[in-house]
Amino acid sequence: MRIEEIRKLANTIEGWLTDKEGELLFNLAKNCTSENGVVEKSVIVEIGSWKGKSTIWLGIGSKLGGKLKIYSIDPHKGHKHRPETIETFEEFKRNIRKADIDDIITPIVKTSEEAAKGFDKPIKLIFIDGNHEYDYVKLDVDLWFPKVMDGGIIAFHDTASGNRWKGPKKVVKELIFTSKKLRNVKFVNSITIVEKVKRASVKDRLMNRYTLFLKDVYEFTNKLSLPQPMKTIGKRLIKQYTQ
Numbered sequence: 001m002r003i004e005e006i007r008k009l010a011n012t013i014e015g016w017l018t019d020k021e022g023e024l025l026f027n028l029a030k031n032c033t034s035e036n037g038v039v040e041k042s043v044i045v046e047i048g049s050w051k052g053k054s055t056i057w058l059g060i061g062s063k064l065g066g067k068l069k070i071y072s073i074d075p076h077k078g079h080k081h082r083p084e085t086i087e088t089f090e091e092f093k094r095n096i097r098k099a100d101i102d103d104i105i106t107p108i109v110k111t112s113e114e115a116a117k118g119f120d121k122p123i124k125l126i127f128i129d130g131n132h133e134y135d136y137v138k139l140d141v142d143l144w145f146p147k148v149m150d151g152g153i154i155a156f157h158d159t160a161s162g163n164r165w166k167g168p169k170k171v172v173k174e175l176i177f178t179s180k181k182l183r184n185v186k187f188v189n190s191i192t193i194v195e196k197v198k199r200a201s202v203k204d205r206l207m208n209r210y211t212l213f214l215k216d217v218y219e220f221t222n223k224l225s226l227p228q229p230m231k232t233i234g235k236r237l238i239k240q241y242t243q
Ligand SMILES: C[S@@+](CC[C@H](N)C(=O)[O-])C[C@H]1O[C@@H](n2cnc3c(N)ncnc32)[C@H](O)[C@@H]1O
Pocket: 014, 015, 016, 017, 047, 048, 049, 050, 051, 052, 053, 054, 055, 073, 074, 075, 076, 077, 078, 079, 080, 088, 110, 111, 112, 113, 129, 130, 131, 136
């Protein structure tokens, strides 16, 4: 399946993911291949699947790559920011069937807190896009970070400055400043990705902070009406940290 076809399919589904973010998830999932025995048994986890837009990008990517199973966690009762209950599970199932990925997706109709109990599969890639309140994003990290294998990738949605939700950005910043197990911080639109390693070097950790700093400066200057040449220089500087 070509990227344009996946994009077309994904855009029939209501959601907040941009095409660029979708392609990032697709490539991350496709790159989850069986380099060694552990990876073969490893899985992809998605926290917050809503109607399946991100699931489709992840699912098709995985199918074209190492075919890792995907556990899609969502209570399917709607948004915290919407007062009414919105049942999304039936639509989610229809959408993953339409994309022909229902064979590798295991939906878990629970909150991430409930789903984390007893979940013991090594995680190669996790996409965190559930409840965006600070305490919940922090809980997602506390519960799921230890289950991510060394060399695994953690991707957080809605971490850009202009976002309505401040929780994901704050949690990512704190994690980058406190964890000694992260390297290769990168950004694509509002997604931040990091690689978990057994122990990051001092250089890796300094690079993480530097990248975060550059991103903050870039986002800040983007809000100002600077002359185009200055914006171009900023873009070039940040380019190496975006995918
Ligand atoms: C922003 S939407 C996810 C969008 C989806 N990733 C996409 O690309 O279309 C957030 C989802 O998180 C779910 N959610 C809310 N609280 C949750 C929790 N504690 N654990 C897991 N999912 C949760 C909601 O039901 C909602 O479907």
